[in-house]
Amino acid sequence: MSENLLEVKGLKKYYPIKKGFLNKTQGFVKAVDDISFAVRRGETFGLVGESGCGKSTTGRSLLRLIEPTAGEILFEGQDIRKLSMEELRKRRRDMQIVFQDPFSSLDPRNTVERILEEPMIVHGVGDAKERKAAVLRLAGG
Numbered sequence: 001m002s003e004n005l006l007e008v009k010g011l012k013k014y015y016p017i018k019k020g021f022l023n024k025t026q027g028f029v030k031a032v033d034d035i036s037f038a039v040r041r042g043e044t045f046g047l048v049g050e051s052g053c054g055k056s057t058t059g060r061s062l063l064r065l066i067e068p069t070a071g072e073i074l075f076e077g078q079d080i081r082k083l084s085m086e087e088l089r090k091r092r093r094d095m096q097i098v099f100q101d102p103f104s105s106l107d108p109r110n111t112v113e114r115i116l117e118e119p120m121i122v123h124g125v126g127d128a129k130e131r132k133a134a135v136l137r138l139a140g141g
């Protein structure tokens with residue numbers, strides 16, 4: 001197993017700027033422009049910078065919640081950008097974003113029980129009874 005849990009090489013994300021009636025691309029916002037770093041197994045890694053410098057764009061790219069423009073993202077030696085949707089879905093059991101904005105994490109239209117159970121349903125963890133027990137345990141009940 002590789003010593004690096006995560007390796008990012010030359011990551012770029014350019015958002016197109018579209019304007020006018022024909023919605024033509026006028027240019028690009030270079031939200032992330034050629035960054036490289038590695039996170040070792042067991043290491044806590046902090047990415048700090050002013051607002052708008054591209055931290056969230058980096059995080060979303062790593063999970064392919066948005067498609068990066070260029071670069072290599074190796075998670076446990078495997079290039080995330082080359083995975084099929086099915087392989088990526090399985091990988092996402094091990095990679096998570098905890099969204100800071102409570103409306104992204106805790107959808108007010110759902111109950112806490114539903115929010116806690118949903119990832120287990122998505123990943124096929126346990127049966128209904130086991131999931132219910134896990135939700136109660138997680139909620140400290």
Ligand SMILES: Nc1ncnc2c1ncn2[C@@H]1O[C@H](COP(=O)(O)OP(=O)(O)OP(=O)(O)O)[C@@H](O)[C@H]1O
Pocket residue numbers: 015016029030031049050051052053054055056057058
């Ligand atoms: N969907 C988008 N379309 C176009 N531009 C975007 C999009 N999302 C982000 N940007 C731009 O990309 C740049 C980086 O944004 P990002 O949200 O990654 O910054 P951040 O470091 O997370 O900032 P903050 O500390 O405020 O959360 C900003 O200039 C932002 O306006």
Ligand SMILES: [Mg+2]
Pocket residue numbers: 055056057
């Ligand atoms: Mg952000």
